[in-house]
Amino acid sequence: MRGIGPFLKDAWRLSRPYFVTSEEKWSARGLLLGIIAMNLTIVGLSVIFSYWRREFYNALQDKDWRAFLELLFFYRRTPSGFMPGFSALAAIQIALYVYSVYVNQLLQIRWRRWMTRAFLAEWLADRAYYNISLTRAPGAIGTDNPDQRIAEDLNDFTSMTLSLSLDLLSNIVSLGSFLVILWGLSGTLLVFGIPVPGYMVWVALAYAIVGTWVTHLVGNPLALLRFKQQRVEADFRYALVRVRENMESIALYRGEQEEAVNLRERFVALIANWRQIMTRLKLLNSLVSGYSQIAIIFPYGVAAPRYFSGAMQLGGLMQTAGAFGSVQDSMSWFVQSYASIAQWRSIVERLATFHRAIVQARAENHGGFEPSPSTDGNVHLDNVTMTLPDGTKLLEGVNLELTPGHSIVITGRSGSGKTTLFRVLSGIWPFGTGQVKIPPNSFFLPQRPYVPLGTLRHVITYPNAMDAFGPQEMGQVLRDVGLPQLCDRLDHDDNWPMRLSMGEQQRLGFARALLAKPDWIFLDEATASVDPEAETDLYRILKERLPNATLVSIAHRPSVAAFHEKRMNVDRPVGEVGTLKESAVQPEATGD
Numbered sequence: 001m002r003g004i005g006p007f008l009k010d011a012w013r014l015s016r017p018y019f020v021t022s023e024e025k026w027s028a029r030g031l032l033l034g035i036i037a038m039n040l041t042i043v044g045l046s047v048i049f050s051y052w053r054r055e056f057y058n059a060l061q062d063k064d065w066r067a068f069l070e071l072l073f074f075y076r077r078t079p080s081g082f083m084p085g086f087s088a089l090a091a092i093q094i095a096l097y098v099y100s101v102y103v104n105q106l107l108q109i110r111w112r113r114w115m116t117r118a119f120l121a122e123w124l125a126d127r128a129y130y131n132i133s134l135t136r137a138p139g140a141i142g143t144d145n146p147d148q149r150i151a152e153d154l155n156d157f158t159s160m161t162l163s164l165s166l167d168l169l170s171n172i173v174s175l176g177s178f179l180v181i182l183w184g185l186s187g188t189l190l191v192f193g194i195p196v197p198g199y200m201v202w203v204a205l206a207y208a209i210v211g212t213w214v215t216h217l218v219g220n221p222l223a224l225l226r227f228k229q230q231r232v233e234a235d236f237r238y239a240l241v242r243v244r245e246n247m248e249s250i251a252l253y254r255g256e257q258e259e260a261v262n263l264r265e266r267f268v269a270l271i272a273n274w275r276q277i278m279t280r281l282k283l284l285n286s287l288v289s290g291y292s293q294i295a296i297i298f299p300y301g302v303a304a305p306r307y308f309s310g311a312m313q314l315g316g317l318m319q320t321a322g323a324f325g326s327v328q329d330s331m332s333w334f335v336q337s338y339a340s341i342a343q344w345r346s347i348v349e350r351l352a353t354f355h356r357a358i359v360q361a362r363a364e365n366h367g368g369f370e371p372s373p374s375t376d377g378n379v380h381l382d383n384v385t386m387t388l389p390d391g392t393k394l395l396e397g398v399n400l401e402l403t404p405g406h407s408i409v410i411t412g413r414s415g416s417g418k419t420t421l422f423r424v425l426s427g428i429w430p431f432g433t434g435q436v437k438i439p440p441n442s443f444f445l446p447q448r449p450y451v452p453l454g455t456l457r458h459v460i461t462y463p464n465a466m467d468a469f470g471p472q473e474m475g476q477v478l479r480d481v482g483l484p485q486l487c488d489r490l491d492h493d494d495n496w497p498m499r500l501s502m503g504e505q506q507r508l509g510f511a512r513a514l515l516a517k518p519d520w521i522f523l524d525e526a527t528a529s530v531d532p533e534a535e536t537d538l539y540r541i542l543k544e545r546l547p548n549a550t551l552v553s554i555a556h557r558p559s560v561a562a563f564h565e566k567r568m569n570v571d572r573p574v575g576e577v578g579t580l581k582e583s584a585v586q587p588e589a590t591g592d
Contacts, residue, residue: 384434412570
């Protein structure tokens with residue numbers, strides 16, 4: 001884990017935008033000031049309660065029935081001044097507590113909403129989410145499970161940041177208030193003949209310093225353990241999601257035993273780390289509990305001699321003990337909150353590393369290929385060098401011009417870089433150099449089409465709006481691609497990624513292309529999961545419905561090659577830089 005200085009800077013960097021530069025900064029500051037005002041008022045009431053207890057216990061000692069009733073239900077004038085009754089003080093304190101919690105929760109959800117939108121926007125911008133999955137650079141350390149960081153860590157960060165910071169502020173104000181009271185009540189103690197004024201203040205300070213030092217020694221490993229626990233929890237949950245998403249494949253492979261072993265191993269790691277947290281918390285809680293229990297009786301033992309000597313009444317003893325407890329609690333805030341601070345620190349670390357990875361991924365995106373619109377309607381690759389994330393070159397110095405009306409099929413051995421070329425043409429591959437120009441109205445069909453959650457209408461029209469096309473048009477393209485059984489299910493909300501086979505999903509990809517009516521269609525093994533007859537039908541439909549569209553396909557079946565006028569081959573011997581050249585031979589039956 002990073003040092004305390006960098007950690008606090010990360011916490012400030014995460015918090016600053018909402019309160020300083022966001023469009024909600026004024027309302028956020030207003031809510032925060034309101035919470036602070038109510039919390040400080042609650043501290044002020046605790047000071048008043050300190051004097052109220054003194055008068056109340058004095059009334060009990062003096063057996064003063066009238067003073068007893070006035071202090072409970074009405075008010076009383078005392079040597080300290082006007083003293084409200086307990087009923088009024090309690091009612092005000094309850095109202096302040098209720099509304100301080102409510103406003104705190106309101107600020108928390110508004111802050112979380114803003115941070116979630118900001119993180120989502122940055123994560124999705126410039127395809128940072130995609131680049132993070134490709135790179136393993138040092139700046140991207142700790143980017144596992146971005147779903148947890150956005151959904152859970154942001155929630156915990158806003159709630160714990162408000163809770164700890166406001167609690168710290170209240171304790172600082174409480175410390176200042178009760179220090180004055182305790183100093184005045186303590187009197188002077190002779191130590192080796194030397195008068196020590198306000199001696200109970202010094203006793204409380206020494207007690208808190210020793211407790212804080214010992215607590216830090218015992219609890220310091222908790223931050224790293226909490227950080228690791230969040231990761232193993234997310235890993236286990238992700239493994240469960242993977243089983244749910246791939247149930248049919250697992251069942252076909254009879255892979256239940258292997259999945260059970262994998263899930264048990266991940267859960268064992270979770271339990272092992274949790275046991276370390278339990279052991280560390282047991283030691284920490286033993287220390288904190290003992291520290292707190294001793295603090296309850298300690299001030300009575302220190303102040304008792306003055307009470308039994310008659311130097312103070314029972315009310316003074318109770319006020320002294322209460323003031324000592326408040327001072328000691330405020331000074332011991334670090335001790336009492338150590339476990340929460342450790343958890344908060346791990347959350348800040350996860351969010352900070354995640355944000356740094358996003359920034360780096362967005363920067364790397366601008367360092368790769370950024371396709372510009374082609375002005376002549378052709379596809380241009382000028383001096384393109386494609387590399388892997390580790391710097392290995394796939395193709396170097398490629399110069400290529402594709403003209404409309406001349407469809408091309410691209411072949412090559414597995415691992416030669418055909419799919420990477422597809423990504424370069426689409427503009428999502430961040431590793432390499434060169435200039436790529438693509439006509440604006442282009443459409444890309446990957447081997448595995450993305451099937452979002454929602455209605456079938458949303459699935460077909462993705463990424464366009466659902467109302468971009470009419471139901472008749474959508475029904476027609478479904479029939480064209482061989483899915484007539486789905487025509488009456490456009491408004492059904494189902495788990496379509498699980499409901500549709502891979503072949504049906506690839507047919508839906510062709511349906512999207514028919515709706516988009518592009519000038520160029522780039523296909524990467526887009527028919528690998530359908531039979532040859534269906535593959536022929538799908539390409540035939542593209543040619544018939546979109547006669548002016550130019551196809552650029554990565555494929556290996558002769559049936560696909562028949563729909564293209566040109567063939568190009570990616571030739572890359574193992575361990576060498578490949579070449580891209582036109583070929584007259586039949587494409588090999590290989591995948592990428």
